[in-house]
Amino acid sequence: MNSNAPILLMLALGVAIVGRFPADAEPPSPTRDSLPSSSRAILLAEAQPHRATFLGNPQTRFAPPLERPSDLRARFRDEKLKPDIAVILAEWGWKGNLEDLHYAALTAEITEVQLPYGTRMPFMSSRKDGKPICLRDVIWEGKHPAPAYVFTFSSNGRKYRCVTPKACSNFFIEDLGPELSRLELVKTMPAETSVCDPFEMQLIVRNTGRVILNRIQITDALPAGLLTADQRSATNFDVGTLRPGASREFRFHAHATAAGRYENRAQVTSAEGVGAEATASTSVRAPILALECEAPGQVYLGRPARACLTLRNTGDAAESKATVTLPLPAGAVVVDVSEGGVTSPTAITWELANLAPGANHQMCATLSLPQPGALSLVPEAKGLCAPRVQSACGTRVAGVPGILIEVVDLEDPVEVGNNVVYDIRVLNQGSLPGTNLRLVCTIPASQEFVSATGATSARADGRPVN
Structure with missing residues (x-):
């Protein structure tokens, strides 16, 4: 048989393939110019796609056939198959995360599709001598459309579709392009509160995109005048990893040191560079x-x-x-x-x-x-x-001065022509000293002033004595 002629091979696809060189031929050397012309022809054939015409060969299929979606989930859940899946994807050079693939296989919606004639697959898992191999660039050229199960998933910022023909479980993964990455942050606090009362703040971060985001951090720097319960002016939360659609909620208490209106802005970031901001405000009232x-x-x-x-x-x-x-x-x-x-x-x-x-x-x-x-x-x-x-x-x-005057004649009655002494006492019975006091005595017409003694001198001015 001419070793350079195209032949039909039953390879790991469990398919009939129009091949590139005989089954017993070794792959050509990378140094093309050093080979004879016939080998160079084989190298040129290497770039041509595999043409699959049949699915389901027990010797080359990756795993048993599939009858229902639960069978597909079982294949990806099978601990014996997981290392072979890893080998296939490593040969293909896939940059995704195996955990994302296995998680999606167990949880994502699985639908059934028909692979029409001419469907071109970037690669397909298969087996050769029982070992997993990766066949690159495969075209379906069977007589009828090939039924297959499909689910989509995201990994490392890209969206993928995993397609598995039911007849042979020979899966392949299509890269659908960059995945939408998005975080949403919601912050709430009371619209109105008192400076006397602590109040609760709430932060909710949600992965609204279709990509798993990692090392997510929330930073909430409080405006001047607001403090946390432990007297800090900022607080941080380690969110960790969020799958698409997942969310986490955080709460903490704060108080205001003075009345006024406060606006608070919080930020969330992820290791992938995706971030978001949220603001909330409150009016703080106070008694004065x-x-x-x-x-x-x-x-x-x-x-x-x-x-x-x-x-x-x-x-x-x-x-x-x-x-x-x-x-x-x-x-x-x-x-x-x-x-x-x-x-x-x-x-x-x-x-x-x-x-x-x-x-x-x-x-x-x-x-x-x-x-x-x-x-x-x-x-x-x-x-x-x-x-x-x-x-x-x-x-x-x-205080009030209270002046009391007492007058006592020391001899009574008095003969005409004799002297009589009057004892006059002035007493302040009040609570305030009396000032500028003046004592005036008026002598009756039947008597005449003779003399006076006391704390101050006295002077007669007619009948009055001062």
């Missing part, structure tokens, strides 16, 4: 306390002073509990306290619940001091949420 103190400018000693405190919430959020404290000045005596006030030796305290925005509440206390002087009041208020505020007012406690 304002405290006023009013007291009379002056009271006289012995008369009580009534001081009143007014607490207002000028913010835009309710204060759940406000405490107002009025420290007592040294020596002050509490005469009366308005409703809700609790008196201790050092202060009067009121507690107010749920002080709404714009609301106000008045508290009063009546005090007295045993001595003249300044009555200084420095009340303060604080909330569970609202910061501490202070106010101040005061009263001057004034």
Whole structure:
């Protein structure tokens, strides 16, 4: 037989193939010019495709025939076949991930198709002497369309179609081109919250493409004024790997240090360079306390002073509990306290619940001091949420001079012509010194001034004696 003539070979396809050289011939040497002309003809034939005309030869088929989709899943699940599949794909130079192929074979939708005459396959798995081989560039030239099972999958950024003829399980893989890679990130937080309350943030990352994405990371840098529960200004999440359609959810708590509107932007990235961003915003409200103190400018000693405190919430959020404290000045005596006030030796305290925005509440206390002087009041208020505020007012406690004059004649009755002594005493019974005092005595017409002694000199000016 002429070794250079085309012949029919029953190879691993389990097919009849128009071949390139006899079954017992060795592949030609890569150095074409060093070979005789007949060998060069064989090398030229190497580039021609295999022409398959029959499927199902038990000696060359890759695995038993398939009757239903579950049979195909069983072939890819078979631990004995997995190494042979790896050999075939390595010979072909496939750049995909075997795990992606096996996972898709077990989970993807499998459909049945008919391979028409002339279908060209980039390669096809087969066997020779029981060993797996990869036949390249195969054309189906059978008399009838060949039924086959098909499923699609993605791996390393590309989309593939795995086709397996039912008669022989001789699979091949078609490269359908770059796969769409896409990540979606959704961030949510309350539209409105209070500076008093921590709130929850939620992040959901979803692989909306058709490619497995790896080493996915979420970075969430909080805007100034927002902190996590452990007082950090940013948080990161290691998502790992996401298959197409898969998603993961992350939650964490944050709080605001001041009222205002905050916009937060988070980012997600993957090892493949695919990323996305998401933003969410919240309006943070806060109670703001304002405290006023009013007291009379002056009271006289012995008369009580009534001081009143007014607490207002000028913010835009309710204060759940406000405490107002009025420290007592040294020596002050509490005469009366308005409703809700609790008196201790050092202060009067009121507690107010749920002080709404714009609301106000008045508290009063009546005090007295045993001595003249300044009555200084420095009340303060604080909330569970609202910061501490202070106010101040005061009263001057004034003393009053109380002058008492006593006049006693040391001898009574008095004979005409004799002297009589009058003892005059001036006593300040009040709480304030009397100043610029002047004592004036008027002598009756039946008497005449003789002399006077005392703390100051006296002078007679007619009947009056000063």
